[in-house]
Amino acid sequence: MVYHLLRFNVKNSLILISLNLLLTFVLTGSDIEPKKVKVVVVALFERGDVTADDPGEFQLWVERYPLSERIPFPHGNRDLYWNDQDGVLGMVTGIGTAKAAASITAVALDPRFDFSQSYWLLAGIAGFDPADASLASVCWVDWVIDGDLSHTIDIREAPKGWSTGRFPFRAKSPYQQPRPANEGSYFKLNESLTNWAFARTKEIQLMDTEAIAIRRRRFTETPMGQKPPFVLRGSYLAAMNFWHGAIENEWANNWVEYWTDGKGEFVASAMEGSGMMIALKFLEQANLVDCSRVMMLRAASNYTMQWPGGTAIESKSGEVMGGYSAFIPSIENAYTVGSPVVREIVKNWDTYSSTLPQVK
Template identity: 50%
Template structure:
């Protein structure tokens, strides 16, 4: 009796595994259709969230991409946050990872291991909103990052319990206090992506005309101590701090600048604060090792929906609570992400016969000789 039950248990587990494989490989009831060979993908657009429906209502990060890039072919993706959408004519694939490094890492890993797609030549474009340091840019601006720094892997002591000679209670793992001269081993605190590709994307898009908003234009004039915050939205290069905690305020903004400077050994500059990009980079690094993706083809574009410090005349608490769930610059920043990011995507697709096997910056270097 026990042996029979055990066999039935093994059979049930086997059937479950087979059903899962059928779903992933395109044979399940929710699949986009039978797949005989992996679909070659040219560009993966990585968004982090959507609001409501994917089309026809208030836009989140994904909606403009889905509509304007005509991502019409749906692929069930039950092993992650959100289904995948492909334009079968252009080879552009859109994904929504969910918010936070845990979801971005797991979603990118799940896609990278999905047998329905050939991602060996794919470029990856992260396109999302974030908080910006007003010292660097204005609401609606777009920043290309080369350095991605993690804001979670650390020791922390509450500021009310700091030793008198400590400048902060936040300091690296496996260290004896704030900012030791000898950096501890990198456990995922910092990722450097392909600087040549980042520079190429920046040069391609730096003169992109970004939208503006009358209310935001009026409000930015109050940032008299921050000339860059008073500018119309523009494209720049600047690096990203990724952390699961939505932090805000002058003191934490100073920490963010120093933390990025520390882990990049002075080569990076904090501009944008978000939650996911180190998770995306970590998974792509592992997928690269496995021959499933090319880490050197990752690009990260963040646009400013809000600032990381209070508006003049407001406390950090007042500023955070006023912006917490309804960023004044949300729609402007989403439009900027698409205008800037789509120039890169369209250029890669149009020149795919060349860019499939050669990086665009390498092609331009040869043409310039």
């Protein structure tokens, strides 16, 4: 009885929130123009308040960009923050694919905003493959690959010769060809826009520390993982399972290669990207957003696997929220690389409102 009452109350609360937003639009739509959003900055988590404490992914945007105006967002994860002069909106989706999809949908359907010409920038932290990049490096994303939509059997029960117990949804074996239809398994971001963002930021000097220099020296078999932080392009595997270790890292590389026909290179592992993209794809069908204006960057807070001679659990044991080996440098570098791109779009809005930027 209590369960059904709770379920009824939650359902009706959501209905009331939706009706309230609709009523607000009907009553005020003729009098109040929706805010024309030029850029949406999408962070995935924040640790406490959005100012004056230990930062998460969002705080530097609020304090430094700045995003000074708080806008209540009761039907989302956290309140929104707005820079009226620049037309830049910041949001925090919450951790995970489901929260990302729900939050993006909620904000895009909010009648207070017009996202028809908005650029979207996801800027967050991630685990990086040491074969491709080092701690605190920043990756502009070319492909987003979903790591959840699949079948799984324990490898100990798998047929002889299988390298993994994971295989594509609607397939009968790992890496089956031809591939099943794309039901949200992969998203290719606008290559021209990604290349433009990379070209504008590839020479930026990134934060480095002695602590992460010491850690990266352990990765003696991967030269790219030993370099000081740098900006690169690469592919992003989005999955709800926070995996770690050399075996899972090999699967991630193979999974990305499979879904991109070898055109993508696995670099970053995090959660929310595929949820954000499926939401935006649905919203685009209603002409509410333009998916050709989506950019994503991820900064390396940790590696996705252990160093030579180490174990997966040794490597993973020190990687907890706020304690990742490159947590603060990765947050700093995500803002350092992302903010010039946002400012450039705003500065040249007369052009970029209708014509997407590209490398000259």
